Amino acid sequence: SDYLEGFAEKCSELLEGVCRFEYKQKDTLFIDASRDVLTYILLSYIRNSVMNGASSIRLGFTSSDAECCITAVPKKSKTSGFEHFGDFQTVHSDEILGTLAARIGAVYESDEKCIKLTFRKRSDISEAELRAPRHEYEATLFSEYNIMLGDLKKGISDL
Numbered sequence: 701s702d703y704l705e706g707f708a709e710k711c712s713e714l715l716e717g718v719c720r721f722e723y724k725q726k727d728t729l730f731i732d733a734s735r736d737v738l739t740y741i742l743l744s745y746i747r748n749s750v751m752n753g754a755s756s757i758r759l760g761f762t763s764s765d766a767e768c769c770i771t772a773v774p775k776k777s778k779t780s781g782f783e784h785f786g787d788f789q790t791v792h793s794d795e796i797l798g799t800l801a802a803r804i805g806a807v808y809e810s811d812e813k814c815i816k817l818t819f820r821k822r823s824d825i826s827e828a829e830l831r832a833p834r835h836e837y838e839a840t841l842f843s844e845y846n847i848m849l850g851d852l853k854k855g856i857s858d859l
Contacts, residue, residue, distance in 0.1 A: 701729050704759050704770070707739070710845045711746060711757075718853050719746075720756040729761055729768055731819050733804035736844075738817075741797050741808070742772060743848040745815050748793055749774040750852050766821050773814040 708723035754774035761770045801808035807818040
């Protein structure tokens with residue numbers, strides 16, 4: 701849950717005035733997945749949503765005994781101000797993101813209203829693994845957030 705809150709804050713910083721991000725949950729949820737792959741999946745979806753006219757995106761999650769779901773729900777209240785072409789990533793976005801989600805143990809579902817990443821509860825419990833701390837990067841030139849979303853704010857200001 702801390703991850704999603706930080707994710708929403710970083711996206712808000714980069715896309716201030718272009719798209720608003722909502723995340724208000726304070727519950728705790730733990731998922732064992734690659735943070736980098738999860739970030740890429742969410743940033744790709746955010747990028748496509750903003751390019752298609754999303755003015756706000758609500759991030760959240762639900763959990764039960766058997767599974768937990770991360771959701772991103774865009775609200776489109778404007779026409780897209782971006783001229784974009786059907787490149788490979790745009791045309792095959794669902795297939796790419798579905799494959800990446802499977803790599804981190806999630807099921808990816810998408811429709812015109814939202815995306816949902818479902819993580820099933822794992823029954824194969826193993827010993828804890830210590831890992832080196834991840835370095836968090838600010839919204840600088842080479843952060844993954846700036847690489848994926850930085851041109852979107854510039855694109856709107858050029859219109």
